[in-house]
Amino acid sequence: xxxxxxxxxxxxxxxxxLVQLQGALHRTTSRFVDLRLAAVSERxxxxxxxxxxxxxxxxxxxxxxxxxxxxxxSVQANGGTVWWARTAEEACQHVTAIAxxxxxxxxxxxxSMATEEIGLNHALEDAGVTPVETDLGxxxxxxxxxxxxxxxxxxxxxxxxxxGDLFARTLGVPxxxxxxxxTAIAxxxxxxxxxxxxxxxxGANFAVAETGTIVVVENEGNARLATSLPPxxxxxxxxxxxxxxxxxxxxxxxxxxxxxxxxxLSSYVNILNxxxxxxxxxxxxxxxxxxxxxxxxxxxxxxxxRESLLCIRCAACLGVCPVYRRAGGHAYGWVYQGPIGAVVTxxxxxxxxxxxxxxxxxxxxxxxxxxxxxxxxxxxxxxFRKEAAELPPEPGTVGRWPLRVAGWVMASPARxxxxxxxxxxxxxxxxxxxxxxxxxxxxxxxxxxxPQLAARPLRDLxxxx
Amino acid sequence: xxxxxxxxxxxxxxxxEIGLAALTVLDRIGCSAExxxxxxxxxxxxxxxxxxxxxxxxxxxxxxxxxxFDAVVVPSxxxxxxxxxxxxxxxxxxDPSHDAARSVAAKTFEFSEFVSRQPQAADLxxxxxxxxxxxxxxxxxxxLGVRDQPRRLLGNVEGCELVELDDRQQCxxxxxSFSVSFDRISADMGNAKVDAIVATGAEALVSCDPxxxxxxxxxxxxxxxxxxxxxxxxxxxxxxxxx
Numbered sequence: 273x274x275x276x277x278x279x280x281x282x283x284x285x286x287x288x289x290l291v292q293l294q295g296a297l298h299r300t301t302s303r304f305v306d307l308r309l310a311a312v313s314e315r316x317x318x319x320x321x322x323x324x325x326x327x328x329x330x331x332x333x334x335x336x337x338x339x340x341x342x343x344x345x346s347v348q349a350n351g352g353t354v355w356w357a358r359t360a361e362e363a364c365q366h367v368t369a370i371a372x373x374x375x376x377x378x379x380x381x382x383x384s385m386a387t388e389e390i391g392l393n394h395a396l397e398d399a400g401v402t403p404v405e406t407d408l409g410x411x412x413x414x415x416x417x418x419x420x421x422x423x424x425x426x427x428x429x430x431x432x433x434x435x436g437d438l439f440a441r442t443l444g445v446p447x448x449x450x451x452x453x454x455t456a457i458a459x460x461x462x463x464x465x466x467x468x469x470x471x472x473x474x475g476a477n478f479a480v481a482e483t484g485t486i487v488v489v490e491n492e493g494n495a496r497l498a499t500s501l502p503p504x505x506x507x508x509x510x511x512x513x514x515x516x517x518x519x520x521x522x523x524x525x526x527x528x529x530x531x532x533x534x535x536x537l538s539s540y541v542n543i544l545n546x547x548x549x550x551x552x553x554x555x556x557x558x559x560x561x562x563x564x565x566x567x568x569x570x571x572x573x574x575x576x577x578r579e580s581l582l583c584i585r586c587a588a589c590l591g592v593c594p595v596y597r598r599a600g601g602h603a604y605g606w607v608y609q610g611p612i613g614a615v616v617t618x619x620x621x622x623x624x625x626x627x628x629x630x631x632x633x634x635x636x637x638x639x640x641x642x643x644x645x646x647x648x649x650x651x652x653x654x655x656f657r658k659e660a661a662e663l664p665p666e667p668g669t670v671g672r673w674p675l676r677v678a679g680w681v682m683a684s685p686a687r688x689x690x691x692x693x694x695x696x697x698x699x700x701x702x703x704x705x706x707x708x709x710x711x712x713x714x715x716x717x718x719x720x721x722x723p724q725l726a727a728r729p730l731r732d733l734x735x736x737x
Numbered sequence: 738x739x740x741x742x743x744x745x746x747x748x749x750x751x752x753x754e755i756g757l758a759a760l761t762v763l764d765r766i767g768c769s770a771e772x773x774x775x776x777x778x779x780x781x782x783x784x785x786x787x788x789x790x791x792x793x794x795x796x797x798x799x800x801x802x803x804x805x806f807d808a809v810v811v812p813s814x815x816x817x818x819x820x821x822x823x824x825x826x827x828x829x830x831x832d833p834s835h836d837a838a839r840s841v842a843a844k845t846f847e848f849s850e851f852v853s854r855q856p857q858a859a860d861l862x863x864x865x866x867x868x869x870x871x872x873x874x875x876x877x878x879x880x881l882g883v884r885d886q887p888r889r890l891l892g893n894v895e896g897c898e899l900v901e902l903d904d905r906q907q908c909x910x911x912x913x914s915f916s917v918s919f920d921r922i923s924a925d926m927g928n929a930k931v932d933a934i935v936a937t938g939a940e941a942l943v944s945c946d947p948x949x950x951x952x953x954x955x956x957x958x959x960x961x962x963x964x965x966x967x968x969x970x971x972x973x974x975x976x977x978x979x980x
Binding site for chain 2: 281284285288594595598599630631632633634635636637638640641651654656657658659660661662672675676678679682683684685688692695712713715716718719720721722723724725726728729730731733734737
């Protein structure tokens with residue numbers, strides 16, 4: 273997916289204008305939040321689970337070099353192949369090379385943000401391979417040539433009415449808006465694709481260094497089909513998905529489905545140890561893992577942003593974020609949305625490609641509370657704000673000088689007092705009432721009455737006490 | 738014991754009545770505070786904008802003023818959190834003001850936090866026969882863990898009835914410069930908060946965060962709603978009847 277993380281305002285405004293979208297966003301995120309809270313409340317040991325899950329992730333990231341090599345050796349010992357990809361292009365080349373060698377015409381895909389991130393579908397099409405998304409949400413997105421707006425529920429911005437229209441238009445089926453029927457239509461169409469595809473492509477939620485196991489968590493059974501029916505399975509996995517030991521899956525699989533969808537466990541947890549072994553009846557003939565860096569080692573090298581690599585993509589932070597719930601996912605301009613997206617996107621792409629994102633937050637901290645890994649997202653937003661403020665100002669903007677002047681004023685009590693007095697008299701001269709100044713004050717006044725500076729500041733009033 | 742009132746720039750210039758009320762309450766519980774005339778701003782607006790240089794300059798000046806006191810009371814959860822939580826990042830080890838920042842952080846309290854710790858707080862003779870609702874500032878709530886303290890204090894106020902907001906931990910949408918750089922989203926959040934306030938039937942909204950109060954008041958006024966906004970200190974300092 274091509275990044276467009278520089279147009280938050282435009283996209284957010286568009287989202288705010290769409291009543292239907294606002295309704296869909298609010299309904300679905302509220303439902304996710306309620307389900308999550310209910311599932312979490314079932315575990316009185318939730319805090320200690322969070323601590324254990326975080327410890328497992330911290331351990332992995334602290335020694336990522338070692339665990340990645342261990343993972344590679346374990347996959348190879350299981351008979352699989354590991355490909356290292358520094359960039360999106362390299363990752364796509366690895367996958368298309370495998371497809372070409374095997375003469376693949378159709379590849380079925382389960383939901384994978386890593387493959388969205390590298391734009392794999394385009395690369396496959398260019399290589400003459402038809403990629404078919406098999407997660408219902410991703411399938412909708414693919415049919416509509418849309419982009420995911422939520423990394424867990426990619427079609428969260430779609431209503432059942434629009435899906436009904438889309439299916440009728442693109443699949444030639446009778447119009448229906450009944451979710452069960454819509455799902456059945458998708459299942460029928462996709463089942464035939466599963467049977468004809470010669471490659472299955474997935475991501476992974478976790479990759480276990482100790483055993484070479486990959487774990488794919490899902491609810492539709494499509495990842496299970498994609499990893500067992502086609503003769504070739506390729507998993508594209510960010511290097512941050514490593515966990516040291518199989519036992520680490522205990523806390524991680526306990527917090528992930530609860531935080532993501534409010535489930536105790538997702539309907540399918542695919543624990544995959546490579547390809548079919550002699551005497552086994554199913555599973556692929558070939559198993560490939562593409563380990564994707566694509567900016568992650570840059571995040572790893574930054575002690576202030578490294579914590580973002582602990583994320584397990586449960587999307588709990590999206591559901592609780594008052595900004596995400598209004599702006600919608602497309603405003604974030606890339607694959608990772610919401611509070612964690614506002615950190616990961618500048619982290620992976622460079623802050624110059626997403627300079628607005630770290631500011632798209634009231635810093636309320638609801639994300640940090642909801643995060644099962646206790647990632648301090650607001651702190652990293654502040655870090656990227658600092659990085660953004662250090663960039664040369666964008667042409668046509670005022671840049672740093674207003675805050676420099678404000679800082680200079682604030683640095684002296686006398687100047688601060690004087691500025692307050694001047695402001696008070698200007699405000700009075702402008703009618704005492706609403707004061708429509710250019711720039712920031714106007715944007716405040718568009719929606720709110722403007723606060724009035726006090727006739728006498730506290731520093732003067734206290735002298736009369 | 739010398740106590741400083743770090744009033745914050747918003748209270749100093751826009752809502753000085755909150756500062757006066759805080760001083761009155763502190764007098765009544767035997768913890769009279771001084772207003773150091775050198776104070777300006779804790780630096781949070783600059784810090785949140787990514788301008789660490791200006792923020793650090795203000796933070797150094799602030800800790801220099803406040804370190805002379807035994808305790809610092811801040812009638813703003815957000816500014817108290819800036820001093821207590823963020824100064825350590827802003828003035829890290831190696832900064833000439835690091836030690837002073839740590840020392841000030843350890844003796845800085847949000848207003849309700851400080852007052853509720855004083856034994857005399859139970860004897861505050863406040864009365865306010867009104868139906869009130871309460872908004873928790875996000876930084877009070879999530880960075881300082883202030884949640885029960887203001888409610889306990891309101892519980893001692895004669896005649897006041899507290900009705901909690903629906904979805905009460907939702908942000909009001911202020912967020913400093915966020916309120917102007919993402920004005921539409923900010924205002925939408927504020928409007929949702931005001932809807933919740935209206936639904937309680939309260940005559941006044943109480944908070945421990947003046948900047949949240951500015952956001953909420955701005956929307957109440959624009960919508961022509963006659964619901965009063967009050968800092969907790971004003972409720973505790975008053976024996977008047979909110980109409």
